Amino acid sequence: MTTQRSMLIDGSPVIGTGDAFSVINPATEDAICQCNMASVEQLDQAVSAARRAFATWRQTPDAERCRLMHRIADRLEENADELAGIIVQEQGKPLALAQMEVGAAAAWTRYNADLEIPEPLLEDSDSRHVSACRKPLGVVASITPWNWPLMIAVWHIMPALRTGNTVVSKPSGLTPLNTLRLVELINEVLPSGVVNVVMGEAEIGSAISAHEDIDKVIFTGSTSTGQHIMANASGTLKRLTLELGGNDAAIVLPDTDLDAVAERIFDTVFINMGQTCSALKRLYVHEGQYEAMCSRLAELAERQKVGDGFAPDTTFGPVQNADQHRLVSALVEDARAHGGRIVCGGEAPHGPGYFYSPTIVADVSNGHRLVDEEQFGPVLPVVAYRDLEHAVSMANDGAFGLGGSVWGADLELANHLATQLECGTVWINNHAEVLPNIPFGGSKMSGVGVEFGLEGLLEYTQLQVINSRK
Structure with a gap:
């Protein structure tokens, strides 16, 4: 020391x-x-x-x-x-x-x-x-x-x-x-x-x-x-x-080319190991593409090298502190106990350090702690929706309103949905981008x-x- x-x-x-x-x-x-x-x-x-x-x-x-x-x-x-x-x-x-x-x-x-x-x-x-x-x-x-x-x-x-x-x-x-x-x-x-x-x-x-x-x-x-x-x-x-605080929601439009958006979605979820106020924290996907999106995100998560930030091959560092590490683990375990499916991750590697594997959780929805609370860590809940009205309703269901996003090729529809989201910034085919020349602030809590x-x-x-x- x-x-x-x-x-x-x-x-x-x-x-x-x-x-x-x-x-x-x-x-x-x-x-x-x-x-x-x-x-x-x-x-x-x-x-x-x-x-x-x-x-x-x-x-x-x-x-x-x-x-x-x-x-x-x-x-x-x-x-x-x-x-x-x-x-x-x-x-x-x-x-x-x-x-x-x-x-x-x-x-x-x-x-x-x-x-x-x-x-x-x-x-x-x-x-x-x-x-x-x-x-x-x-x-x-x-x-x-x-x-x-x-x-x-x-x-x-x-x-x-x-x-x-x-x-x-x-x-x-x-x-x-x-x-x-x-x-x-x-x-x-x-x-x-x-x-x-x-x-x-x-x-x-x-x-x-x-x-x-x-x-x-x-x-x-x-x-x-x-x-x-x-x-x-x-x-x-x-x-x-x-x-x-933010608990940013993202909506993937029906029939979106998942190969075109999955990696960008992953990056905006797990930037800084998910420890970013404006990171994407809840992902709403149409039920027709739900399993395919979960699989693509899990593939990206499993490619990550979790380790010390000084190691040249590390792509994914630790959670910053013990309290946050415990919260992330508790939210995942709560989801597991209430029917959530851990698609990948869901565990802390053995040994010293506040490491937690990048985690995708399926079969959860609004009402689960992992969806309702800001996890601020390397975990993403993926939620299925029936139609876009259902998706918007779930995205707006909560006290937070920092950011949100809409993903898909239909920009007219994406812009229409953007106006319905209750948050300070809405990105289209992007998330968590803050720029020195663009005002940024939250609504609600x-x-x-x-x-x-x-x-x-x-x-x-x-x-x-x-x-x-x-």
């Missing part, structure tokens, strides 16, 4: 004075290093540093902020091998996927750097001149999960910087190391206090959401935690962007607000209208 890792507050390394915890490699179950959580007093110090830095950072010329953000992207690219290695070590995904995460994080940073912040002229008449501008909010708190530890931190931090805000970041205690290194690299470029990082779990998260000097919280994670953040934030009416694109950027700003009488 390596040495203690520190937080970064006002540009200086700080050891937390809260409880100690170990960061675990999910492929070996060995401790990577030890960290200490922040105390509430240390959180206050980080917020105060961000508040002081905001006075200057908000006045930094727009062109200079853009230049500095491109320099941050340079530093990400210059340290890509180190960052990808940290991702594999603490999160578990295969190295090639970790390298993709680093490359995407740098590209996302550059995209945000180049976004134009509009200042529209609303009226210029004989009687008045009305314009609008966008002002930064102040201190933004970012709370990130463990599944894409570098990418999601970048998603949160970079729009905040582009719009002139300062940041306090709190990564998941399961995967803090990439965010710690990211903030170190950012601090090589930006003035002290503009971006700070603290570690902690429930106590620090609650203190963040209620903090009087934090102006916005952006959170990616579970719906239950998002509800807690919203309740805590009500006292200060702070701005919120909440990207919460899957979130509040949007990220990405101009719409996402503007959520970090206050609209001010200037109405001048002539």
Whole structure:
């Protein structure tokens, strides 16, 4: 186990004075290093540093902020091998996927750097001149999960910087190391206090959401935690962007060429071992093609090489942590006990590590836990439907509404069905694709607000209208 890792507050390394915890490699179950959580007093110090830095950072010329953000992207690219290695070590995904995460994080940073912040002229008449501008909010708190530890931190931090805000970041205690290194690299470029990082779990998260000097919280994670953040934030009416749970449904149109879509469906189910909010998690297939689809998906699953993300032949890494591994196993066993057919997988290999074979489960439907709950792991329930009205009804039956998809060659029919799905994004012949220029957010219990694109950027700003009488 390596040495203690520190937080970064006002540009200086700080050891937390809260409880100690170990960061675990999910492929070996060995401790990577030890960290200490922040105390509430240390959180206050980080917020105060961000508040002081905001006075200057908000006045930094727009062109200079853009230049500095491109320099941050340079530093990400210059340290890509180190960052990808940290991702594999603490999160578990295969190295090639970790390298993709680093490359995407740098590209996302550059995209945000180049976004134009509009200042529209609303009226210029004989009687008045009305314009609008966008002002930064102040201190933004970012709370990130463990599944894409570098990418999601970048998603949160970079729009905040582009719009002139300062940041306090709190990564998941399961995967803090990439965010710690990211903030170190950012601090090589930006003035002290503009971006700070603290570690902690429930106590620090609650203190963040209620903090009087934090102006916005952006959170990616579970719906239950998002509800807690919203309740805590009500006292200060702070701005919120909440990207919460998803249990995305996909409908395969009748008579679809399964050979044309099966591999793409498989990839969007099992990206990051299924540990992605926007991954496809429930697949509805017409009863006439049901068995054929299950067989094709099982063939793809059985080709995967499950193992340590550093092994060159690994295509499928571990579940990230013991609790999630237990949940995945429990959902599969519940399906098995209630008549579900395990087409492939359905077991954890012997030995250390939180591994679970990619699993296809048939003969389940709405009402089974595996279908109704977000499994967030390497398991796909496949559900048969009678007709498209039945399929849409089952797809919309649930509290979540993050994403959904329709698969098939009849694009007119697919677009018609897309309008009937109750979710923030509907893909056609695709799923789980998020892009820096396309707004993304959930409906129902899957979130509040949007990220990405101009719409996402503007959520970090206050609209001010200037109405001048002539």
